[in-house]
Amino acid sequence: MTLVDMIRLAWKNFFQAHQTPTQQAYLAIFVVGCVILVAMAVWLTVTERRRQDEVRRTLMEAAPVSAEEFLENWRVGRRGSGLGYGATDEAGCYVILTNPVYDEAGKVSYEAVYVGQSIHVAQRVRAHLTGHGNGDVYADVRAGKPVEVRMVRCAPSDLNATERSLIAAFDATRSYNRTRGGSKAR
Known part of the structure; x- marks a missing residue:
């Protein structure tokens, strides 16, 4: 039957x-x-x-920046030169990825993920990497784990929706994010 x-x-x-x-x-x-x-x-x-x-693939197509490279290039040249991440700070969201692991097919997953948003995205990422943000992220940096940063520039009005999308795409609430994001009043 x-x-x-x-x-x-x-x-x-x-x-x-x-x-x-x-x-x-x-x-x-x-x-x-x-x-x-x-x-x-x-x-x-x-x-x-x-x-x-699609959100995850789009973000992953951009070249990653290691935590060390990000901090080294915070300011390039003299103060006020307009070079480095500190001089090009804009609104956006960021994903901090710790310890990439590749499977047999070459697909990458990460030991830990943290997603956030800020009107000054580069300053916020720097705060995390220097111990003035998420303590788990800083502990990974201090432990010498491979940490990479990916940033997405967006309008301040799109920050909440973009952050929620990135948290869902990376399943970040199972890692370092404690909420589903998008709670900032803008």
Whole structure:
């Protein structure tokens, strides 16, 4: 007996227990509604997963900056030269990734992830890397673990949504993020 045959048999037996046409109509509407709800839930889940994968892939295509390189290039040249991360500070979100691990297929995962946002993204990243932000991130830097930084510039009005997307895409609440993000009033 195939799955389709089993569904037909269950459907037939179910409707025999509810003899009036009105009962059958209500039950048919209910069953069809349930099927539609399940299909919509599956579709929404798949769509959200694809969107998160796209956010992650887009961020990962950018060249990473190691924590050491970021701090070395905080200021390049003389003060006021306009060079280095300190001089090009803008609004954006950041992802701090610790200890990359590659599987056999070459896909990378990370031991720890921290996602955040700031009107001055480079200053905020520097704060984390120098012990004035997330203590877990700083502990990794102090322990000499490989730490890389990726930043996404965006308008201040988009910071909350971008941060939430990045936290979801990197599943950062299972790591160093304690919330799902996006709670700053802007």
